[in-house]
Amino acid sequence: MSSTVAWVRQHRLTCFFALAYLVSWTPWAFDLAGSSLGTPFFPGGPLVAALLVIAVADGRRGFRELGSRLVRWRVGWVWYVVALGLPVLMVLATGVLTWWSGAPAPDLSGVVWTDVVLLLALRTVNPTDSALGEEPGFRGYALPHLQDRLSPLAAAGVLGVLTAGWHVPLVALGNLGWIGLPSTVVITFLYVWLFNRSGGSLLMAVLFHASQGAFTFGMLGFADADVDRAAYVYFGVLVVAVGAVVGLDREIWRRAPESAVDTEPVSVPAGAGV
Template sequence: MHLPSSLIKRYPFTSFVLLTYLFSWWPSLLYLWGMSPIGVAAFGPFLAALVVLAVTEGKPGLKTLLRRIVHWRVGWQWYLVALGLPIVMAGIASYLTVLLGAPVPTAAQLAAWPGVGVVFLMRMLIPGLGGTWEEPGWRGYAVHQLEKSRSRLAALWPLWLVIVLWHVPLFLTGDAEWVDILNMVAGVIIYNWLYHRSGNSVLLVMIIHSMNNAVSGEFFSPMFTGVYAVQQAWMRTLVWSVVAAIVLVVNWRWWTGREENSTVRPHTALESVASN
């Protein structure tokens, strides 16, 4: 599939979406034939953003995206949110699952906790391993394209739809659960909020995405099997949805506004609440 540069310039967001699917979905057939360990190439959105920016904005656009990826000078509270929130939410979801009758995790299962850090670092450092490297495309590029003509709130829904469709090969192969479609609504809300409130730091969203994959996908979720795994998935969706609802309600006036600049001043946690 070839998109002439003139079409990319005329339809940058549509071009980004099509290229994202092209760059991401090519391993799917190989996966079904047992020739690839992954169902999608998770760095597809990042590659698509690089191509579209190179055509539409050239070096300035590419530099802006790269600056967002390495933007680490943010308030310590945002690092706490990015690292701690996934742990808290996964822990609460697992606790609720046990209350519903699931077996209490064994000492051996809990002893695997140090492995979370290893998985986290691997997903941060190795593009394509997990969903971490999707974020330069979703947050670093797509969010800004959508918010050019929409409020932050209105921009959530087309981004959610694009991300859900991106996961279709994973749903079909069983590597993602259909309940995650609902979970992605909450994820888009929380990740967009963290991205903007940290001063448009893609790095912070990569951290929260990587930590969530590590602590939920590799630590808590494997503790449950059968019907309890299904319950845990729904409890996880419930917890994420509650947190997302709080983020929406507390910051409602902020959500209905628009970004005036490509980079915003990092807010403190108190300012995020007070902005309502």
């Protein structure tokens, strides 16, 4: 075993997050330098990072593990409802609360629902989109390794901060308001809860993310300042939702199920004949 492989095996998560940031942020660096790689930010960085680290540190075992999580569909119908429906419910709650706070009433007349469904389907299978570009890395690879060391509650906090930091260029580019960073931290707890309750199903995380982006509060007919207000209201909705799942489902936050944990195999010392 080479020293490089041994080091990567001992520092899987460090390598993963460093690569995820590097791959996604490199186009931004070129953009700041006055050049262009065709896009100022690459959302598939976490997916690329996970595949690279797995190739070096885990090999076939790692790819089988990640693949099995992605096709883990026998999780019970209720988790499909949660994955697809909870993001929609939170957006609708945001619309109502924003209206109550003084904005015009939400207007769904302009929403083409067939387009929403099509967008959901495309986001689910497109690796250059944020759903499939992020989730195999953040939830499919990093989370099971974090939960091998930390409680689900602590793992969600660590992953939330690191995932929010990964989004910083989007704030600088004007594609995401700054409130999107704490919102990313908070919503990570919902991802962790869904992932663990569905037995470590990466598919549920991908569907949740795809649904989150297919139907947004920007489709509710708000304009200008009301859109910004809705973003703050959405943050509040996320806090309430996380408070509910943490307070009402305490057991799942103490210890992750074995199916949602990736125990790192013991590394074989160099020269041991492997």
